[in-house]
Amino acid sequence: MAISLRDLSVDYSLQQGTAHALRGVSLDIKKGEMLGLVGESGSGKSTVAFALMGLLANNARVTLGTATIDGKNFDLTKRNATAALRGRGMAMIFQDPMLSLNPVFTIGTQLGEVLRRRAPGSDRKTRVAMAEDALAKVKLSNPARRMNQYPHELSGGMRQRVVIAMALLSEPALLIADEPTTALDVTVEAQIMREIIGLRDRVGCAVLLITHSLGLVTEYCDAISVLYAGEKLESGTVKAVQRQPGHPYTRMLFDCEVPIDRERHADASQNSFTVISGDLPDPRRRPPGCIFNGRCDVSFAECAVVNPGDYPVGDDAGHSARCLRLATP
C-alpha cells in the first residue's frame, strides 16, 4: 500500500505560547518500500507518526494536512481521521515500549489479543503457537516462558522486542517503527530488520522507519527524508542522497556519524566528537529565511531573508532539498 502525506502542520499549545512542531511536511512511501525518517532530536519525527496514527497529545492541533493511504483520502485536521485503520491497517512500534504494553497482562495475553483481532476465527492453540513463533523470530530466548511473564520481568531490550513481535503479528499495511532497535545490540538489530523486511516483502506493506542510526537507513531503507526543526529539508532515494546530499544539514549530519574504525587516541579522554554547532530556532517564532541559517557552514546573505523552496538535486527523480544554493538563477 502506498502512503502519501501532504503539508502536515502540527501545533502544540503551551502556557508560554504555541509551538509549531511541524510546518508543511510531505512524505511519500511507495508500496513495499521502507522510508527512513531522520533528523535532530526534537525535530518532529514522533509527531509525524502520532499524527498519522491519530494518537497526538491533547494539546496538539493539526492545522493542515491530508494523507492518502491505499487510495483513500484522510483529512488529518479532523480528530480520529485514520481511526478505522488503526490496529488493522496500521501498526506502530512506539519509541517507548511501555506505551504499547499493558503492565497488568502477561505477554501471551497481549500477543493473543493482537491475533484475535487479525484472525478472529482462529483457535487458542494456533494463536499460542503463532505468538511463540513471533517471539522466536525477534530472537527472544525461551518464548514459551516469556508468554507467562509480565512486562516488568523483562529487560528494556526484551520489552522492545515483544512490541516488535506484536507489530509483526498484526500484518499491517503501514508499519511505523519509531526507533525500534535503540535498546538492542547490533546482531539482534540486524535480525529484526530482516524480519521487518520479510514482512514488507510478504504483505507488501509500507514501512516508516524513524531512527537516528544513519547506518540502519543506508543499509535497509529505500528512501530517506530529513527533518529539521519541524521542516523537511531533503528527501530522495538513499543512494542519491548519500552520493550527493543536497542540503548542508544532511551533509553535516552524515559527517557526525562515528565510524566503528575511527582513529582512537590512546588517552580515551582526549577523543572528541564532531557536532553541528549553533542553536535550534525558537519553535514559537520561526525566523525569516532558511530555517538552517545560523548553523549552516555555507550560508550567504540571502539565506537570512528568503525562505528556500524545494529544489531538485542532481538528475535523480524525486531527489530534492530546500537550500538556496540549489536554486538556479
Add this chain to the structure above:
Amino acid sequence: MTDAIAISNAQLRFGETAALDGVSLTIPQGTCFGIVGESGSGKTTLMRAVLGLQKLDQGEIRILGKPLVHGRAALRERASFIQPIFQDPAASLSPRSRIRTLMNEVGTVLREPHAATHERLAVILGRLSLPPGVIDKYPHEISGGQARRVAIARALLMKPSILIADEPTAGLDVSVQGDLLNLLQDIRRSQNITLVVISHNLAIMRLIAENAVVMRAGNVIEGGEVGSLFGSPQEVYTRDLLAAWPSIRAVNTKG
C-alpha cells in the same frame, strides 16, 4: 588509590533466570568503564545492585572501598556522590511536575541557592543543545531524546563523583550525541569523575572508555583495555558485534 567500584562474585536470580551469575569486576577511579552485552544479560540489574536498589543473593560490592549498605539513609547518602542515568528516561522524571521543579530539588539537596543551581543548569542545557524553555514543560511535553537529555542534565547537576549511565546516547541524533560525549569528556578532564557507561554503541565505547567488559547471560565473558578488547576480540559474540555494525562508509567512497 581505592577503586571506585569493586564487585566480586555478584549473583542474583529471578526465579529460573540467573540475572547475575558470578560477576566480578573493578573500576578504577577517574576512568571511564564500559559495559556492553546482549539484551537481558544483566547489565541493568548490575547497575541497580551497585546503586543499592537491588539486593544480591551472594557476592560483594564496594563503593570507594566501603561495602555497600542497604537502607534508606545509606541510599540518600550515596546519592551525594553516585548518580544514575536510567535506561528509561521517563522513569527518572516525575510525570506530574515541571522539569523546573525537578531541577529545584537538586538545589535543595545540595543546599545551594536556586539561582546558583539554575545558573549551572543553563550551562549544561546549552551544552546539550536543549532550548532553555524545556524547564517550563512537563515530561510528556518533550520528545524522547529531550527527555533523555533532561535526565542526564539532572544527574550532572548533582556533581557526582561516580556517574553510571545506562544507554545515555539512545534516542539522540548523532550531533547531539557528540554534544553529550564532548561534555562528558570535558567533565572528565576537569574533575576526577568516574564514568560507567552501559551501551550497545561499540563505536562510541571504543572512543570514550579505558576498559570495558562484554556480558552474556549474567556473566562477564571477556574484558580488558578497550583498544585490545575491540582490536582483537577473543569471544565469538564480541566479534559478531563488531562485524554486524551497520556502517555508512561503503557508499561514501563510491563515486
